Amino acid sequence: MGKVIVVTSGKGGVGKTTSSAALGAALAQNGEKVVVVDFDVGLRNLDLVMGAERRVVYDLVNVIQGEAKLTQALIRDKRVETLYLLPASQTRDKENLTPEGVEKVIAALKKAFDWVICDSPAGIERGATLAMRHADVAIVVTNPEVSSVRDSDRIIGLLDSKTLKAESGERMEKHLLLTRYDPARAERGDMLKVDDVLEILSIPLLGIIPESMDVLRASNLGSPVTLADEGSAPARAYFDAVRRLKGEALPVTVPGEKRGFFGKFFGRKAA
Amino acid sequence: MLTKPRPIRLKGRSFLALSLTPELPFEDWLAGLDDLAARSAGFFLRRPVVLDVDGLDIDKADLRKLVEDLNSRNVRVMGIEGARPSLLGPDMPPAMSDGRPASDFEPPDEGEAGEKQDDAAAEPVVAARPAPTQALASLVVTEPVRSGQSLFFPEGDVTIVGSVASGAEIVAGGSIHVYGTLRGRAMAGTAGNGCARIFCRKLEAELIAIDGFYLTAEDMEPDLRGRAVQAWLEGHALKTGILG
Numbered sequence: 001m002g003k004v005i006v007v008t009s010g011k012g013g014v015g016k017t018t019s020s021a022a023l024g025a026a027l028a029q030n031g032e033k034v035v036v037v038d039f040d041v042g043l044r045n046l047d048l049v050m051g052a053e054r055r056v057v058y059d060l061v062n063v064i065q066g067e068a069k070l071t072q073a074l075i076r077d078k079r080v081e082t083l084y085l086l087p088a089s090q091t092r093d094k095e096n097l098t099p100e101g102v103e104k105v106i107a108a109l110k111k112a113f114d115w116v117i118c119d120s121p122a123g124i125e126r127g128a129t130l131a132m133r134h135a136d137v138a139i140v141v142t143n144p145e146v147s148s149v150r151d152s153d154r155i156i157g158l159l160d161s162k163t164l165k166a167e168s169g170e171r172m173e174k175h176l177l178l179t180r181y182d183p184a185r186a187e188r189g190d191m192l193k194v195d196d197v198l199e200i201l202s203i204p205l206l207g208i209i210p211e212s213m214d215v216l217r218a219s220n221l222g223s224p225v226t227l228a229d230e231g232s233a234p235a236r237a238y239f240d241a242v243r244r245l246k247g248e249a250l251p252v253t254v255p256g257e258k259r260g261f262f263g264k265f266f267g268r269k270a271a
Numbered sequence: 272m273l274t275k276p277r278p279i280r281l282k283g284r285s286f287l288a289l290s291l292t293p294e295l296p297f298e299d300w301l302a303g304l305d306d307l308a309a310r311s312a313g314f315f316l317r318r319p320v321v322l323d324v325d326g327l328d329i330d331k332a333d334l335r336k337l338v339e340d341l342n343s344r345n346v347r348v349m350g351i352e353g354a355r356p357s358l359l360g361p362d363m364p365p366a367m368s369d370g371r372p373a374s375d376f377e378p379p380d381e382g383e384a385g386e387k388q389d390d391a392a393a394e395p396v397v398a399a400r401p402a403p404t405q406a407l408a409s410l411v412v413t414e415p416v417r418s419g420q421s422l423f424f425p426e427g428d429v430t431i432v433g434s435v436a437s438g439a440e441i442v443a444g445g446s447i448h449v450y451g452t453l454r455g456r457a458m459a460g461t462a463g464n465g466c467a468r469i470f471c472r473k474l475e476a477e478l479i480a481i482d483g484f485y486l487t488a489e490d491m492e493p494d495l496r497g498r499a500v501q502a503w504l505e506g507h508a509l510k511t512g513i514l515g
Binding site: 150151153154156157158160199200202 | 414415417418419420433434436437438452454
């Protein structure tokens with residue numbers, strides 16, 4: 001049985017889709033069988049970021065409504081064999097996303113893949129709550145700024161109350177992915193510090209992705225950053241995040257600070 | 272002339288009501304009630320009474336008749352619990368819900384009025400029924416309270432082992448203790464308890480209030496920000512001070 005991961009944030013534009021694609025690709029590059037599911041019905045982007053926009057025939061809503069089989073809607077990545085995409089519908093209404101339909105699709109994907117990554121839309125409405133509903137693990141994407149942190153806090157509250165795991169009395173595993181981190185701006189005090197964000201959200205840190213032109217360039221090329229340039233700083237940060245996601249105890253380094261500086265950042269984890 | 276508008280204070284208050292559970296047929300039940308009332312005149316006097324009709328197979332006319340029968344016995348019904356909306360008219364007592372159980376009322380003993388007094392004089396007063404001392408309710412939360420969450424606990428004190436996020440809200444009948452940073456709103460003593468206090472390890476609150484008197488972040492003294500702080504009520508003024 002595969003693991004279902006929801007990538008969510010509350011606020012828009014923080015890097016959910018970029019991170020879903022990068023994490024999915026990084027897992028697949030390690031040989032795992034991965035499907036990335038776009039839940040943003042009406043505003044789909046994941047197909048563009050993954051460079052599959054010309055190959056979309058059927059989508060998630062078609063599958064839910066029984067107009068297409070799951071295997072017909074899945075798009076295999078051209079670069080990594082074990083990476084698949086289930087695109088969202090751009091033309092349908094999000095009302096077509098029914099809880100029963102989503103449950104069926106997720107159950108089928110869990111059987112066939114090691115990892116099911118659900119790219120959540122922004123907001124706290126239907127699409128977002130359905131994307132998180134069946135998750136085993138949540139990755140909360142946050143930028144180091146107050147509005148993003150507050151929205152993430154709201155989302156964490158929903159993860160602890162509105163998901164199947166929470167309703168059955170279990171604890172949802174939650175990780176923080178801090179994106180668009182700019183060491184220079186953090187130095188000047190224009191951004192929240194890593195420790196401040198961790199103190200407010202109090203969930204373990206999965207990784208810090210530096211703000212980088214590489215990310216934008218990769219998106220425009222239609223390639224997850226981990227595939228476009230494996231050696232770039234953001235790609236390395238995503239690869240490290242994936243190792244932590246798989247349970248490895250890898251210390252998190254803050255970009256711009258010296259790695260392993262007196263082991264200061266070893267075990268940087270909030271309760 | 273417009274002066275500074277006085278904010279309206281909205282306060283909750285809870286009263287203990289006597290709950291009556293009528294049984295069918297009402298004639299027999301009312302006869303039992305008459306018997307009880309005869310033993311102790313004025314048992315129902317000045318006591319708010321709530322009628323619990325949950326599970327009774329009656330119609331609107333039956334219920335109206337019952338309320339009238341009770342009225343004629345000086346039993347004033349302040350509300351009706353467990354009734355379908357179709358049973359209640361605009362001239363009837365309002366529907367009530369979310370009742371919480373409390374200790375039972377002691378029905379008057381037979382012949383309590385007269386002969387019992389002599390016995391009571393012979394017995395030591397202490398042995399007469401110790402007053403039930405009920406511990407004050409408290410709620411302990413060991414997780415952070417997230418933005419958008421609202422914790423409502425009118426029964427007593429709330430203790431949070433963790434932080435209260437910006438956009439979260441704690442409402443307590445008693446005091447509020449936050450062993451973490453208070454960034455959201457904390458409202459203590461909401462049921463009219465002016466003795467309640469608010470304690471936090473780090474004050475970054477958006478609003479604090481005790482018994483309806485409040486301070487917003489702007490009104491708080493700037494040097495209290497980020498410090499361990501307590502807040503209490505002195506007369507009609509909400510006071511704040513550094514802890515420890």
